[in-house]
Amino acid sequence: MTYLRLEKITKRFGSFVANNNISLSIEPGEVHAILGENGAGKTTLMNIISGLIQPDAGEIYIQENLVKITSPNEAIKLGIGMIHQHFMLVPQLTVTENIILGIDKDWRLNLRQKQQEIAALSQAYGLEVDPTAKVGNLPVGAQQRVEILKVLYRKAHLLILDEPTAVLTPPEVRSLIVILRQLAAAGRTIIFISHKLDEVINLCDTVTVLRRGEVVASTTTVNTTSRQLAELMVGRESLQLHKSLVKPGEIVLSVQGLEVADERGLAAVRNVSFQLRSGEILGVAGVDGNGQRELADALARLRIIKQGKIELHRNTRVGYIPEDRQKMGLVLQYSIAQNLILKAFKKVPFCRRFFLQKDAIASNAKVAMQEFDIRAMGEDVKVSYLSGGNQQKVVLARELAGEPLLIVAMQPTRGLDVGATEAVHSRLLAQRDRGAAIVYISTELDEVMAMSDRIAVMYEGEFVDILDGLTATLEEVGLLMAGGRRE
Amino acid sequence: MNPIVEEKIKLPFLSPLIAIVSALLVGAGLILLAGANPIAAYTALFQESLSTYFGFGNTLTKMTPLLLTGLGVLVALRAGQFNIGGEGQIYLGALGSTLVGLYVQGLPALIHVPIALLAGFLFGAVWGLIPGYLKAVRGVNEVITTLLLNYIAINFVSYLVQNPLQQPGAPSPYSPLIAKSAQLPIILPGSLAHAGILLALIAAGVVWVLLGRSPLGYQITTVGLNPIAARYSGISVERTIMLVMALAGGLAGLAGSAEVMGLKYRLFEQVSSGYGFDALAIAFLSRGSVLGVVLTSLFFAALRSGANVMQRSAGVPVTVVYAIQGLTVLFIAMSLAWEQRSEERSTVK
Numbered sequence: 001m002t003y004l005r006l007e008k009i010t011k012r013f014g015s016f017v018a019n020n021n022i023s024l025s026i027e028p029g030e031v032h033a034i035l036g037e038n039g040a041g042k043t044t045l046m047n048i049i050s051g052l053i054q055p056d057a058g059e060i061y062i063q064e065n066l067v068k069i070t071s072p073n074e075a076i077k078l079g080i081g082m083i084h085q086h087f088m089l090v091p092q093l094t095v096t097e098n099i100i101l102g103i104d105k106d107w108r109l110n111l112r113q114k115q116q117e118i119a120a121l122s123q124a125y126g127l128e129v130d131p132t133a134k135v136g137n138l139p140v141g142a143q144q145r146v147e148i149l150k151v152l153y154r155k156a157h158l159l160i161l162d163e164p165t166a167v168l169t170p171p172e173v174r175s176l177i178v179i180l181r182q183l184a185a186a187g188r189t190i191i192f193i194s195h196k197l198d199e200v201i202n203l204c205d206t207v208t209v210l211r212r213g214e215v216v217a218s219t220t221t222v223n224t225t226s227r228q229l230a231e232l233m234v235g236r237e238s239l240q241l242h243k244s245l246v247k248p249g250e251i252v253l254s255v256q257g258l259e260v261a262d263e264r265g266l267a268a269v270r271n272v273s274f275q276l277r278s279g280e281i282l283g284v285a286g287v288d289g290n291g292q293r294e295l296a297d298a299l300a301r302l303r304i305i306k307q308g309k310i311e312l313h314r315n316t317r318v319g320y321i322p323e324d325r326q327k328m329g330l331v332l333q334y335s336i337a338q339n340l341i342l343k344a345f346k347k348v349p350f351c352r353r354f355f356l357q358k359d360a361i362a363s364n365a366k367v368a369m370q371e372f373d374i375r376a377m378g379e380d381v382k383v384s385y386l387s388g389g390n391q392q393k394v395v396l397a398r399e400l401a402g403e404p405l406l407i408v409a410m411q412p413t414r415g416l417d418v419g420a421t422e423a424v425h426s427r428l429l430a431q432r433d434r435g436a437a438i439v440y441i442s443t444e445l446d447e448v449m450a451m452s453d454r455i456a457v458m459y460e461g462e463f464v465d466i467l468d469g470l471t472a473t474l475e476e477v478g479l480l481m482a483g484g485r486r487e
Numbered sequence: 488m489n490p491i492v493e494e495k496i497k498l499p500f501l502s503p504l505i506a507i508v509s510a511l512l513v514g515a516g517l518i519l520l521a522g523a524n525p526i527a528a529y530t531a532l533f534q535e536s537l538s539t540y541f542g543f544g545n546t547l548t549k550m551t552p553l554l555l556t557g558l559g560v561l562v563a564l565r566a567g568q569f570n571i572g573g574e575g576q577i578y579l580g581a582l583g584s585t586l587v588g589l590y591v592q593g594l595p596a597l598i599h600v601p602i603a604l605l606a607g608f609l610f611g612a613v614w615g616l617i618p619g620y621l622k623a624v625r626g627v628n629e630v631i632t633t634l635l636l637n638y639i640a641i642n643f644v645s646y647l648v649q650n651p652l653q654q655p656g657a658p659s660p661y662s663p664l665i666a667k668s669a670q671l672p673i674i675l676p677g678s679l680a681h682a683g684i685l686l687a688l689i690a691a692g693v694v695w696v697l698l699g700r701s702p703l704g705y706q707i708t709t710v711g712l713n714p715i716a717a718r719y720s721g722i723s724v725e726r727t728i729m730l731v732m733a734l735a736g737g738l739a740g741l742a743g744s745a746e747v748m749g750l751k752y753r754l755f756e757q758v759s760s761g762y763g764f765d766a767l768a769i770a771f772l773s774r775g776s777v778l779g780v781v782l783t784s785l786f787f788a789a790l791r792s793g794a795n796v797m798q799r800s801a802g803v804p805v806t807v808v809y810a811i812q813g814l815t816v817l818f819i820a821m822s823l824a825w826e827q828r829s830e831e832r833s834t835v836k
Contacts, residue, residue, distance in 0.1 A: 302718070320719075322719060327713070327715055327716070328715050329716065329719070331713045331716050332712075332713070333712050333713075334709075334712065338705070341705075342720040343720045345702050350702075351702045354702075355700050356701060
């Protein structure tokens with residue numbers, strides 16, 4: 001008897017179909033991988049199973065009983081436990097307090113007895129953790145074990161783990177895999193969401209591959225290879241851009257043995273070396289969270305370098321299109337005109353004789369709006385009222401002003417529609433043609449393929465390879481991105 | 488899109504007005520409870536404080552420290568910093584001006600007054616810079632440090648006027664008179680109104696230009712609205728915070744200077760009667776607008792200066808005025824929460 005069966009689940013957001021007719025079934029005690037690129041519909045599907053959102057059509061069966069999962073509470077009652085990528089823990093509380101939070105309905109707290117229960121539970125499943133420890137003091141791997149204990153304490157039989165290894169160190173990943181195998185052996189059913197192929201092959205029994213909201217394959221891991229999975233995951237017609245032939249000029253950027261730490265002080269970028277010439281686009285492909293953010297920040301001199309060197313030709317200004325335009329690239333409460341002077345407000349013509357020059361600021365904005373096709377009622381409209389595409393055009397207009405020799409673009413098309421995406425691409429290609437060197441970082445593989453003259457693949461902080469943009473194939477890059485090696 | 492934009496432009500002026508009117512209405516209820524006629528009470532209050540010569544002078548005198556300290560809170564708020572330390576900064580500013588007024592002698596007023604004011608500004612600025620430094624470099628919450636530094640300042644001044652600075656043979660703790668050349672002139676003869684109000688209005692003008700027209704104002708506002716974007720665009724968030732806290736402290740310090748140089752001519756134990764805390768209410772009520780701070784501090788000053796007359800002529804206890812001040816703050820907090828919620832609702836599509 002199958003434990004969980006989905007029948008033709010469909011979910012639309014407006015005109016966008018996030019999940020289209022998805023059917024799958026999972027046996028009890030099975031570890032089932034859901035594999036897919038960013039935006040393939042994995043998270044939507046899991047949110048449906050855990051009751052956060054409702055499907056537009058389709059049915060869910062648990063042990064062959066039709067169920068309606070109307071809320072996360074309902075999901076917990078049905079024995080479904082979700083372990084989010086970002087932990088839902090209170091750092092100031094102890095492990096025990098976190099685990100009993102929200103379900104302890106006794107009049108008396110009786111922490112000691114609950115500590116014993118939790119200690120027993122953690123021993124039974126090999127989830128080593130001290131029930132009296134404060135969660136904030138635990139390493140990330142242990143916090144994740146607390147999350148797992150939390151759903152087990154709520155008597156979950158189906159555990160959903162959303163990219164659980166993204167935040168873990170390699171030894172923590174190995175111990176997680178052991179724990180999950182034990183849980184499966186004890187009869188729990190596990191859904192493992194990932195885009196790391198070797199983990200899927202190592203850990204899981206069966207795998208469902210999603211692409212653009214649809215199931216493209218359902219198979220057992222013994223019957224497939226990581227190369228096949230990579231092909232299934234990314235396979236599609238490639239994006240075509242009109243690109244002139246590359247005429248690389250002098251070296252603009254030279255990076256040697258770069259090491260950069262993330263917020264936790266761990267090495268996020270390791271031993272990265274490359275050179276970039278004027279008129280050239282270096283694409284950086286990789287799954288989200290493999291050190292791209294730290295690399296981009298370091299290149300834009302916003303993050304301290306731990307080791308290595310970044311040499312810039314003639315100390316040129318860096319045009320930096322940040323990943324998060326709303327949090328970092330723009331001041332949402334400012335107008336278009338005010339945002340456009342963010343990096344030059346102290347300079348002529350915007351500031352003369354100690355005062356901001358209203359007219360110069362406004363006319364600068366009018367010119368930029370025309371040139372970059374920013375659609376708004378006027379230059380004094382707040383950018384929070386603009387669409388994502390127009391917001392990004394404001395960032396572009398500011399960052400490309402003054403023709404910087406080096407441009408770092410991080411996920412510049414994220415969340416944009418087709419038209420705006422095209423505008424961003426053609427803008428950047430025009431910059432390349434005039435001689436700018438561009439680092440184009442994206443998790444959208446087809447974009448990187450189409451834009452780049454050379455493609456660096458980033459995995460766990462390293463450039464695993466730098467390929468020629470003309471000869472590299474989607475499968476090759478997809479495999480490297482997922483931690484596979486070329487034969 | 489247009490209706491939303493228009494609404495946003497109107498609201499900053501609308502909601503403080505609604506808050507004040509609501510506070511006066513509820514205050515009227517309290518006056519009724521106290522067994523008096525609210526219309527008579529309010530008439531007495533505002534007639535005295537705004538339309539009599541002496542009363543108006545009194546209002547201007549009370550408006551001076553409120554406006555200067557309110558500006559200090561406003562400037563800090565622009566950079567996202569809560570300066571609860573206005574009270575302590577007033578004490579330090581008063582001390583600075585007193586020292587220059589006592590120990591520097593024989594200068595013409597044209598030089599002595601500016602130096603005494605500068606000393607007040609600098610003493611206040613140091614008192615603001617301490618929490619600014621702790622916040623920017625050490626990450627210590629400025630709400631706590633500014634609040635606690637108040638008590639240090641108040642007790643420090645209290646110690647000074649009881650010991651080294653006390654006038655010999657004085658019946659209660661206060662310092663000797665400061666030099667005539669360091670005193671601010673009276674601008675409405677026969678009333679208490681002194682040139683401090685002109686200083687405060689000039690300061691308001693300077694702050695208005697600084698925030699609205701200068702690159703520094705842009706920098707401060709950017710840090711307040713989005714520190715991440717500020718850092719990304721090359722602004723030093725730490726230096727901006729330190730600068731703004733020093734400026735805020737300096738403005739409040741000037742309030743202390745004006746109290747000593749324009750009103751008391753000496754340092755007392757009780758330099759300020761809670762102006763630093765009223766300034767918080769004033770700055771929040773004004774929602775980032777300099778003009779708002781001017782008008783609101785006039786309103787608060789009128790309440791303070793008319794209160795006693797209201798008690799005498801209408802038999803309403805002075806405490807009703809404090810209740811009205813408190814209610815105004817309460818209503819403005821409510822309108823802020825309400826606006827935030829309606830904004831959230833309009834952004835969730």
